[in-house]
Amino acid sequence: MSTSAVNIRSAIAATNTQVEARAALDERYRVPCTEPEQWNPTLSVLLGHRSVRAFLPRSVEPWALQAAIAAAQSASSSLNLQLWSVVAVEDPARKARLCLGVADQRWIREAPLYLIWSADLSRHRRVAERISAHGDNLDPDNLDPLATALVDVSLAAQNAAVAFESLGLGLCYIGAVRLYQQELRDELALPSHVVPIFGMCVGYPDPDRPTGVKPRLPQDAVLHKERYDAAADAALIESYDARMADFQGKQRLKQVVWSDYSLRRLFNLHTRDGREAYNAALRNLSLAR
Ligand SMILES: Cc1cc2nc3c(=O)[nH]c(=O)nc-3n(C[C@H](O)[C@H](O)[C@H](O)COP(=O)(O)O)c2cc1C
Structure with a gap:
């Protein structure tokens, strides 16, 4: 190929990338944005995120789960403590039971894979017991292990989310699991000091029921x-x-004013009965017995 043909091709590729970048930014903010000087496929995946609540009846391949968990484990972790665990549920009957109080969220049943992400201090507690050290000496009022575990599990889950999306899968976080501590503990055989923080429905998005990219604050x-x-x-x-x-x-969604709605949701957060159990589980999220 001649040098000029190569130059033309790379100019077209650069223009296409710029167009893609502008489109991704405009869609995210719904206002015209300045064109970025550089762009790449990782940014396209990140900016293209939307919660998916309609899935095809197609399983998530084991290699895709393996890749997503490897991505999750590649996230930074405070002091490399890795204070999290995840339970992968595919059994339809178990998934149906895990709809817990969110029965209207048919996407939990529909998604072939449901991940329950937990803050996990139990692993270190077992280490402490094995070497019979420290476990009793830690201050239960110290909120730092809790904060560290919450950050760790969130970073890990979000890395998995991006990995799934990069593979063409879609997902939706499920926050209600926080309020069903005992039910999850029983259903998933969770030991003490493992606190479910959110669920994540995963599957291949149904193209006949697409979702738009939701605008964010400027x-x-x-x-x-x-x-x-x-x-x-x-x-x-x-x-x-x-x-x-x-x-x-x-998107033909219910019309609500974002600022009113978010205030109402924020002040009513955790009004359900499970609040006490969740608070207690969080309070116990230390190595103290
Ligand atoms: C921790 C967490 C909990 C969530 N819980 C739910 C949920 O229970 N049900 C649901 O449909 N979406 C849930 N979502 C998805 C949010 O509603 C969604 O991310 C938000 O509206 C922004 O939309 P987008 O993800 O499409 O950009 C949750 C998201 C997060 C981060």
């Missing part, structure tokens, strides 16, 4: 340069409410 609402500055917050949130309303209309 970057200026979350990115502060040098010092925190919320001066423009009200205007930024008002504009976001409008973009969310537009998104809901296009």
Whole structure:
């Protein structure tokens, strides 16, 4: 191939990448964005995320699960403590039982794979028991192991999420599991000091029931340069409410004002009975007996 043909091809490839980048940014924010100087497939996967709640009846291949868990284990981990575990459920009967209080979320049944991600201090507790050291000396009021485990499990799960998406799979986190500690403990044989934090439905997205990319707050609402500055917050949130309303209309979703809805949800978080069990499980998430 002549040099000029190669140059033309690389110019076309660069233009296509720029177009893809602009489209991904515009879709995420629903406002025209400046073109990035560089882009790559990893960014396309990250910006293309959407929660998937409609799946094909096609199993998740074992190699895909293996790759996603390897990605999860490749996440950073505070002090490399790796304070998390995940239970993979494929048995339809067990999945149905795990709909726990979220029976309307048919995507838990529909997804061929349901992962329950837990903060896990039990492994280190067993180590402490084996070497009969330290276990009793730790301060149960120290919230640091809890915070560390929550961060670890979140980073790991999100790495798995991106890995699944990079393989063409879709997923949806399920937060309600937090409030069903005892039920999950029984169903999944979880030992003490293993606290389920969220579930994750995984499967191949059904192309006949597609989901759009949900807009996010403008970057200026979350990115502060040098010092925190919320001066423009009200205007930024008002504009976001409008973009969310537009998104809901296009996706035929129930119309709710994002700022009202999020406040209501935030203040009513954990009003269900399971709150006490969840709080107690979190409080016990230390090595103390
Ligand atoms: C910790 C966590 C818990 C969630 N719980 C649920 C849930 O129980 N049911 C559900 O349908 N979506 C759940 N979601 C998905 C969010 O609703 C979704 O991520 C959010 O609306 C943004 O939409 P997007 O993921 O499509 O961008 C959860 C997400 C997270 C991070």
